[in-house]
Amino acid sequence: MDDKYLLEINNLTVTYGQFKIITEVSFKVRPGEIVCIAGESGCGKSTLIKSVLGLKQLGAQITEGSVILDGRDITRLGVEERRQILGTQIGYVPQNTRGSFNNIRKYDVQYKETMNAHNLPFIREDAIKLFKRLNFPDTERLLSYEPWEMSGGMNQRMAIALAVLQGPKLMLADEATSVLDVTSQKEVIEELAQLRDELGWSILFITHNLGVASHIADRLGVMYAGRMVEYGDIRKVLDDPIHPYTRNLLAAIPGKDRKMPVGLEGRPPLDGAEWEGCNFVPRCKYACEECKHKKYSLNEIVPGHWVSCAEGRGEK
Numbered sequence: 001m002d003d004k005y006l007l008e009i010n011n012l013t014v015t016y017g018q019f020k021i022i023t024e025v026s027f028k029v030r031p032g033e034i035v036c037i038a039g040e041s042g043c044g045k046s047t048l049i050k051s052v053l054g055l056k057q058l059g060a061q062i063t064e065g066s067v068i069l070d071g072r073d074i075t076r077l078g079v080e081e082r083r084q085i086l087g088t089q090i091g092y093v094p095q096n097t098r099g100s101f102n103n104i105r106k107y108d109v110q111y112k113e114t115m116n117a118h119n120l121p122f123i124r125e126d127a128i129k130l131f132k133r134l135n136f137p138d139t140e141r142l143l144s145y146e147p148w149e150m151s152g153g154m155n156q157r158m159a160i161a162l163a164v165l166q167g168p169k170l171m172l173a174d175e176a177t178s179v180l181d182v183t184s185q186k187e188v189i190e191e192l193a194q195l196r197d198e199l200g201w202s203i204l205f206i207t208h209n210l211g212v213a214s215h216i217a218d219r220l221g222v223m224y225a226g227r228m229v230e231y232g233d234i235r236k237v238l239d240d241p242i243h244p245y246t247r248n249l250l251a252a253i254p255g256k257d258r259k260m261p262v263g264l265e266g267r268p269p270l271d272g273a274e275w276e277g278c279n280f281v282p283r284c285k286y287a288c289e290e291c292k293h294k295k296y297s298l299n300e301i302v303p304g305h306w307v308s309c310a311e312g313r314g315e316k
């Protein structure tokens with residue numbers, strides 16, 4: 001396996017106050033690779049992204065582990081060093097872009113401020129060229145609008161374009177296309193993948209939509225209650241899912257039969273709840289006595305496919 005990585009997340013544990021939100025998560029992203037992270041609401045996907053961005057300002061704390069970007073542990077950087085890295089090396093499209101722009105200031109002012117804050121020049125023509133490339137409508141006038149004049153979807157696309165314009169090595173996209181209609185979603189995803197091919201970016205892409213993941217990702221990680229339970233090459237995980245939770249997620253995708261998908265019964269454990277064994281026990285139809293007492297960590301079942309489950313280990 002190629003051992004050169006742009007991003008390495010090692011044994012990461014993150015807490016909000018007394019609550020453990022991310023527990024011992026490890027995975028790596030190679031240059032030029034798109035990694036999607038999926039999992040139900042509240043499993044810690046956004047917290048994972050925020051841990052790469054720097055959590056102190058966001059109320060969370062890394063209590064264990066490291067986040068290595070291009071060989072440097074960025075959890076140990078000071079505020080100013082981190083600010084320089086954000087924007088130039090890391091681009092971020094937040095889950096809620098309504099909150100990331102000031103609603104009553106023109107986009108061009110806000111674009112300029114953000115670029116300048118990262119010591120980058122704002123070149124209007126470059127922005128318009130990018131809008132055209134991303135098939136935005138009304139490209140010549142877009143920058144003179146204020147966000148309140150735009151739909152939520154268009155605002156999201158403006159946030160994506162701003163992150164792209166900064167030319168990062170690593171793009172963090174938290175549900176970046178979820179508020180777009182299906183056609184715009186497909187266009188933006190294809191453009192992001194194309195830009196990745198041309199510019200060699202890595203993208204960490206959070207999504208609820210496994211169809212989107214299937215389309216864009218090289219690798220897929222599935223999180224459950226703050227832990228990574230399955231990770232690997234996208235085709236291996238989607239075509240041969242091993243963890244019972246991943247199988248449930250795939251079964252919940254609406255089919256052509258137009259029947260309502262069957263959701264998974266029960267709820268994930270409460271934030272920070274400590275479990276002696278596997279924390280999927282209450283919802284797992286394969287759970288056995290041993291699962292209640294033994295912790296399973298990610299194990300490479302076949303090359304390029306890791307699972308944390310007794311089933312995957314062939315121990316059942």
Ligand SMILES: Nc1ncnc2c1ncn2[C@@H]1O[C@H](COP(=O)(O)OP(=O)(O)OP(=O)(O)O)[C@@H](O)[C@H]1O
Nearest residue numbers: 016021040041042043044045046047048058059271
């Ligand atoms: N600032 C905060 N303070 C305390 N707890 C928080 C904070 N932000 C998130 N949490 C909790 O951390 C857990 C993980 O939240 P997170 O936003 O990372 O989940 P998510 O997987 O991104 O969910 P969604 O799919 O709904 O966006 C949730 O239980 C949430 O309630």
Ligand code: SF4
Nearest residue numbers: 278284287291309310
């Ligand atoms: S370890 Fe046991 S309880 Fe946990 S997911 Fe696997 S089979 Fe289910």
Ligand SMILES: [Mg+2]
Nearest residue numbers: 045046047095
């Ligand atoms: Mg989220």
